[in-house]
């Protein structure tokens with residue numbers, strides 16, 4: 059396919075595809091999906107080899123958010139049954155982080171619900187970052203605390219944060235349809251503040267909220283213009299009790315096309331599969347490793363992912379390897395550019411670090427599971443009927459009941 063050859067050439071040169079080319083990737087048929095994955099896989103391997111970076115989410119503060127993001131299980135007035143708790147103590151957060159690091163993660167993402175931190179919250183998170191860094195040598199730390207006020211990014215950087223995550227989520231044109239309590243411009247402003255403070259910027263999107271192909275291309279082109287080091291791609295988990303609970307409109311093939319488009323438009327950045335991996339890619343998850351070079355290990359903020367051990371087995375079986383703490387994530391030219399502006403990470407050199415997720419992005423509401431919930435009859439001899447690819451898989455969404463904020467061991 060000429061389109062794919064052109065996109066591979068452009069990806070290897072870091073040249074921006076045209077909007078028409080990006081739209082054409084999303085419009086390819088299911089028959090062509092393996093060709094699309096193979097082409098984008100060449101770009102992924104050129105910049106990132108066969109390494110997979112593992113990131114680990116620690117939800118510092120869950121639920122009780124005054125904002126109204128429609129995709130989020132922590133939003134104002136949601137009735138989702140998620141864990142609700144206020145700030146974790148630094149030692150508890152550090153213990154949760156240590157579990158993820160022991161499981162193979164090199165980055166810890168510290169997330170808190172809310173519109174944005176107060177200065178006191180920043181002090182609190184600074185203490186948590188210090189505790190984690192003292193107790194876990196070489197760890198990368200990314201903060202995701204919502205909209206930042208002047209000076210807060212600098213204070214997080216001074217405290218040792220390597221990165222800051224704040225997702226654009228969707229196109230500027232549709233932003234007001236998903237959230238009314240803050241604007242797209244607010245989000246862009248926070249990503250720019252993180253950049254300006256020398257933090258590695260992490261910003262991504264949520265697919266599956268009823269947006270058009272043009273909206274998806276818009277947000278990914280906007281992300282390329284913002285130039286984050288990492289781009290988390292969330293697939294909406296329509297959690298019961300949120301306004302988007304009925305938005306089941308992704309198939310595994312659609313998710314693969316979206317990831318391929320993101321890889322072609324942002325060829326040399328860390329593309330991370332975030333929330334919704336288990337729910338929407340399902341048994342096609344290993345194919346997606348040919349497109350993304352980064353995933354979250356274990357559970358999400360408010361929902362459960364597949365077992366951390368299953369994540370590791372999937373990576374090995376698909377012929378990839380977990381990126382070690384001594385390995386540099388980003389291509390050399392990005393590391394040099396970050397060093398030039400005194401930036402936190404993008405890699406892992408120089409004792410700093412970063413990442414991306416976010417309740418403010420959607421890992422908050424992202425789930426996973428894959429357990430036998432929902433009345434499955436295990437051990438039955440009756441013929442099992444496979445659900446259709448586009449069917450709503452509410453059976454795969456499980457609210458998180460372990461790890462941070464509970465007495466149970468985390469999934470890592």
Ligand code: SF4
Pocket residue numbers: 123124125126127130131132133134170171172173204417418419420422
């Ligand atoms: S995404 Fe963040 S700001 Fe929006 S409702 Fe959820 S926790 Fe609050």
